[in-house]
Amino acid sequence: MMMTGQTHGFVLWFTGLSGSGKSTLTNALAPLLRERGLRVEVLDGDEVRTHLSKGLGFSREDRDTNILRIAYVAKLLARNGVAVITAAISPYRATRERAREQITAEGVPFLEVHLAASLETCEARDVKGLYAEARAGRRPGFTGIDDPYEPPEAPELRLDTGVQSVEESLAALIRLLEGRGLLPAASEVGA
Numbered sequence: 001m002m003m004t005g006q007t008h009g010f011v012l013w014f015t016g017l018s019g020s021g022k023s024t025l026t027n028a029l030a031p032l033l034r035e036r037g038l039r040v041e042v043l044d045g046d047e048v049r050t051h052l053s054k055g056l057g058f059s060r061e062d063r064d065t066n067i068l069r070i071a072y073v074a075k076l077l078a079r080n081g082v083a084v085i086t087a088a089i090s091p092y093r094a095t096r097e098r099a100r101e102q103i104t105a106e107g108v109p110f111l112e113v114h115l116a117a118s119l120e121t122c123e124a125r126d127v128k129g130l131y132a133e134a135r136a137g138r139r140p141g142f143t144g145i146d147d148p149y150e151p152p153e154a155p156e157l158r159l160d161t162g163v164q165s166v167e168e169s170l171a172a173l174i175r176l177l178e179g180r181g182l183l184p185a186a187s188e189v190g191a
């Protein structure tokens with residue numbers, strides 16, 4: 001078995017509009033962290049909603065239930081040494097703060113990362129065609145269109161994913177984790 005320098009789990013909590021880059025960055029970051037010896041689990045909003053949160057909709061109450069479930073599972077994993085990346089829109093500031101409180105109460109670092117692409121950019125990308133549906137009135141209550149998104153006021157990191165490349169965003173995430181002592185330097189990990 002490969003020896004690793006990992007001692008602490010943590011929760012890297014992505015928040016941002018649909019199309020801001022949550023899935024892209026999660027999918028790119030997870031293998032990089034594994035290469036450095038971390039055990040990584042991803043809790044992606046879309047995937048969580050097909051299992052853990054099946055049946056929930058997009059009312060404030062249902063979104064909050066979804067987010068607090070994600071926080072609960074993230075806490076269980078991270079307190080056992082897993083590096084957890086969550087990738088849900090998590091639009092409400094107060095609910096993200098509840099997630100932070102529950103997780104940090106266990107002594108687990110919680111790093112909120114705001115993927116701050118503008119609505120215009122996300123809508124122009126329209127990765128899944130959902131913004132067009134929302135504008136056409138076929139998807140009421142869509143975040144950013146006719147449902148709120150409350151940006152973090154003091155995230156541990158803000159990434160301008162509308163302007164930066166994926167590689168630049170990844171480099172900033174790696175720097176954040178290294179700077180907090182949560183990621184062993186590449187040179188410390190036996191290849």
Ligand SMILES: Nc1ncnc2c1ncn2[C@@H]1O[C@H](COP(=O)(O)OS(=O)(=O)O)[C@@H](OP(=O)(O)O)[C@H]1O
Pocket residue numbers: 017018019022023045046049058062063064066067087088089090091128130139140141142143147
């Ligand atoms: N009304 C509405 N508003 C926002 N998003 C919607 C909506 N309906 C469906 N979708 C799709 O669901 C994905 C967001 O789910 P999340 O679990 O991340 O949302 S939340 O954190 O509970 O608010 C989101 O995925 P991402 O594009 O990956 O963000 C959408 O594909």
Ligand SMILES: Nc1ncnc2c1ncn2[C@@H]1O[C@H](COP(=O)(O)OP(=O)(O)O)[C@@H](O)[C@H]1O
Pocket residue numbers: 016017018019020021022023024025125127160161162163164165166167169
């Ligand atoms: N710096 C960046 N970070 C993340 N995604 C980016 C970035 N620059 C451009 N993109 C593109 O933006 C889109 C983001 O879509 P996605 O990851 O599905 O967003 P979300 O999961 O937040 O809905 C992808 O097509 C991705 O290639």
